[in-house]
Amino acid sequence: MAQILGFDFGGTKVDIGIAEANGLLTQTHRLRVAGYRDVTALIEASLRVGQELARDRAVQVIGVSTMGITHPDRVDLAPNIPGWQEIKLPGQFHLAFPNIPVVIENDVRAACFAEFTWGSLQGSRCAGYLNLGTGMAMSFIINGQIYAGAHGAAGEIAYLWRRQEEGFRHGKAPFEESYGGGGLDRTVQREFSPYQNLGTLFDHLEDERVNAYLLETFQEIARRVGHVLLAYDVERVAVGGGIAQRFEWFAPIFSSEWADHLPFPPELVPARYSDQAGLYGAIAVASHQGGLP
Numbered sequence: 001m002a003q004i005l006g007f008d009f010g011g012t013k014v015d016i017g018i019a020e021a022n023g024l025l026t027q028t029h030r031l032r033v034a035g036y037r038d039v040t041a042l043i044e045a046s047l048r049v050g051q052e053l054a055r056d057r058a059v060q061v062i063g064v065s066t067m068g069i070t071h072p073d074r075v076d077l078a079p080n081i082p083g084w085q086e087i088k089l090p091g092q093f094h095l096a097f098p099n100i101p102v103v104i105e106n107d108v109r110a111a112c113f114a115e116f117t118w119g120s121l122q123g124s125r126c127a128g129y130l131n132l133g134t135g136m137a138m139s140f141i142i143n144g145q146i147y148a149g150a151h152g153a154a155g156e157i158a159y160l161w162r163r164q165e166e167g168f169r170h171g172k173a174p175f176e177e178s179y180g181g182g183g184l185d186r187t188v189q190r191e192f193s194p195y196q197n198l199g200t201l202f203d204h205l206e207d208e209r210v211n212a213y214l215l216e217t218f219q220e221i222a223r224r225v226g227h228v229l230l231a232y233d234v235e236r237v238a239v240g241g242g243i244a245q246r247f248e249w250f251a252p253i254f255s256s257e258w259a260d261h262l263p264f265p266p267e268l269v270p271a272r273y274s275d276q277a278g279l280y281g282a283i284a285v286a287s288h289q290g291g292l293p
Contacts, residue, residue, distance in 0.1 A: 002060045004286050005050055005100075008107065008278030009066040011080035011134060014046050015279040018053050021292035023118045023283055027053060028276075039083040047096040054097070062093065062102045063286025065110035065278040067135075069152040077156060079173075080135070103282075103289045108155065109146050110281025111240055111273065112139035117284045119272030120238040128234045129271065130225060133241030134181040138225070140232050146285075160224050179221055181242055202246060218250040222257035229262060240271030 001020060008015040010033075017028035029049050036042040050062075064070075068078025070089050078084045093102045105113075112129030115121040121129070127141045138155035140147045147154050158176035161167045165174040177183045185197040192210065195201060204210050229237070239247055247270045258265035273280045286292075 001058065002292050003054075003057045004283050004290070004292070005054050005057075005059045005062045005097075006279050006282035006286065007046060007050060007062070007064045007066075008110075008276070008282055009046070009064070010107065010278060011067065014042065015276055016046060016049050016053060017276075017279050017283070018057060018059075019283045021287050023114070023280060023287070025276075025279070025283075028279070029053065033081060039081055039087055042081075043087065043089070043092060047092065051096060054100075059097075059100055060292065061286045061290030062097055062100050063110075063282035063284070064089070064093065064102060064104040065107045065282035065285075066104060067107055069106060070104045077153065101290060103286045105146075105281065105285045106139075106148075106152065107278045107281065108135075108137040109139040109148065110285050111271070111277035112141060112238075112281070113146055113288070114273055114277060114280040114284040115238045115240075115271055116141050117288070118280070120269045121236055124234075124236045126232065126234045128229065128232060128237040128266065130237055130239045131241040132181075132221070132239060132243035135241075136176045136180045138228060140234065142232070155228075157224065157228055160228075175224060179217065179224075184217065184243075198243070199245075202249065214249075215253065218253045219257060221250075222254040223261075225254075226258050226261055229258070229266065233264060234266050236267040236269060238269050238271040240274060240277050244270060244274065 004019045006017050006019060012033050014031040017025050019025045031045060033042060067080055069076040072090050073088055075085050075087060108131045115129055121127040125143060129139045131137045136158045138157050158173035159168050160175035166172045188195050188198055188201060201210050251268055254268055
């Protein structure tokens with residue numbers, strides 16, 4: 001039976017797994033980024049784990065989900081791990097697995113394709129995936145195909161800006177820095193001491209000030225995302241990422257904002273895959289591009 005070897009490189013962890021062509025994971029292994037001195041050591045360790053998992057298995061294709069936009073000689077838009085921008089990921093994989101085709105995809109697009117293939121976006125023709133976490137990004141399925149854009153940067157909503165905010169040219173991602181998980185945690189620490197992160201605020205919803213802040217915050221996120229949705233006219237949006245754990249709380253806010261302002265507001269659903277979204281995504285794109293049934 002055909003097997004797929006999947007890798008998901010994230011900001012805090014690397015997930016590696018073996019799966020069947022239908023997405024059924026049969027074995028997984030996780031590495032913590034903090035346990036390695038630099039990206040070279042991390043990648044070398046990841047490849048060794050992958051080689052061990054693939055030993056004596058009929059691996060026909062390898063899928064890799066990773067931050068940013070991967071080129072043969074660099075990675076664009078991947079600031080989470082120092083040194084990641086300089087890695088040459090395609091060459092390293094081909095050296096480690098010389099006889100197996102390798103498919104490399106952006107992590108959010110990969111997660112979107114997993115949802116489209118096996119998850120909450122099944123049956124959609126045009127759909128979107130919204131990642132709400134430390135990083136903020138979107139991905140789109142248009143007429144059944146992943147849409148990457150002219151430079152592979154479609155859906156990079158981290159760079160959305162308001163007047164007088166510095167942007168990409170200055171090394172800034174203003175929307176993500178304010179409304180991603182890290183930015184929200186910093187606001188909570190500054191404005192709601194002694195609370196330390198966004199999650200703790202949800203334990204104090206009886207506080208009117210907390211409620212007002214959360215309502216305003218998620219209304220703003222819904223508005224920014226809604227502006228992007230106007231360009232794509234999708235029928236369904238799946239939400240993943242760490243903040244999506246609060247989906248039941250913020251979903252009515254999103255739906256209300258979109259119902260008021262979008263001509264055809266999409267259905268809003270929680271993503272099926274959460275902690276392993278990138279790994280399932282790597283397997284999904286590898287199965288599709290590798291031509292597996």
